[in-house]
Amino acid sequence: MPKMIQLAHSPDADDIFMYFAIKFGWVDTKDYEFTNIGLDIETLNVEAMKGTYDVSAISFGMYPLIKEEYALLRTAVSFGEGYGPKLIRRKDKKLKRNFKVALSGKYTTNAMLFRIYYPDARPVYMDFLEIEEAVVSGKVDAGVLIHESILDFDESLEVEKEIWDIWVELAGKDLPLPLGGMAIRRSLPLNRAIDIENILIDGVKVANEKKEELCAKLEKDNLVRISSDMLKKYLDMYASDESVELSQLQLKALDTLYKIGFEHGLWDTPIKTEDYLIPKEYKALRNS
Incomplete structure (x- = not known):
């Protein structure tokens, strides 16, 4: 019996690109079956505060508001590098x-x-x-x-x-601009959370490896709002090898974002991003 997982993402081209390798069956999802829900990012932010979905795209800037209910995932992340909104x-x-x-x-x-x-x-x-x-x-x-x-x-x-x-x-530094990522509900067992994170990491890797094929399929099936040429340009900005797994530089950028928010009174306590990720030590122990 497959384990049903609700995965909510925005209809934005980079979210669709990073998820649909899984939807198209290009990734081994083990005994999980993913149900995808497409909603605009602000609706997803609000629903995350209600704990609605198992896994959800969120804006990085609101994560401290849900940190007790959701862990951050390391994958399907979007950062700006000299560009952004x-x-x-x-x-x-x-x-x-x-x-x-x-x-x-x-x-x-x-x-x-x-x-x-x-x-x-x-x-x-x-x-x-x-x-x-x-x-x-x-x-x-x-x-x-x-x-x-x-x-x-x-x-x-x-x-x-x-x-x-x-x-x-x-x-005050030349850091990538954190925009959005994925969060997973803490009520899921840790071993399941690890499985899901690894499946999503594989999905983003496969999407990048098959970018040409996936872009053509997304456009043919009318799953994105923009033309193929603009889609490739946009994905080069927001869905690339840099989206597969959080780097140390990206973690530093997130820590800086949360420090700025704390200093401006947006949340009560300072936040170190590493403390809110699925612990890698457990992954290593489990696989040893």
Whole structure:
């Protein structure tokens, strides 16, 4: 009897890419059967706070709020390297201190960094697919674009500030910008959590190894919102060999993110990321 695991991810191209090698049967899932749920990242953040899904994509910036209920996984991670979400405005618009801004969700990493940097701005939260039009139409003064929308937006708009530049100013170091990853419910037995993490690691590895084939299949089956050329460009940014397993540099970046959040009063205690991962010592002992 297969063990059913709910795996929730966003409909964003890099999430789909990193999961669908499993969906297409290219990875040995042992005695597990994964049911995938596709929801926008802010909905996933909110559902994670309710403990809804066994495994879920989340924004790194909200993880401290669920650290007691979920462990962080080492795989399917997205970081920016000199790029990331963009604060955009109309070219004919000058922003005041208390400008009205559209954000993709209260708990996203970009919203965390934005609110620290622009404390007087007035956020309005909406689906990320609606942000560009809200700025073009003047419903808001500016908006933060995420996902594929950073690659191509209306010619009447221009970038006011890169979230990458905010990150560099706040972090004080040249570290990759942590954006999103995966979390697993702590109520699952540890041996099961280890199995699931390893299966997901294999899935991201296989996806990268078969990138051309997988991209063609995703586009053919209408599983992504963008064309093949733009898909490859986007995946090179957010779903690559750097997404397979957290590196020491990425861990340092996460520790820095959580230090910034602690110093700005977003959570009560400092957090060291390594303490919230599935312990590798147990994996080694189990496999010895």
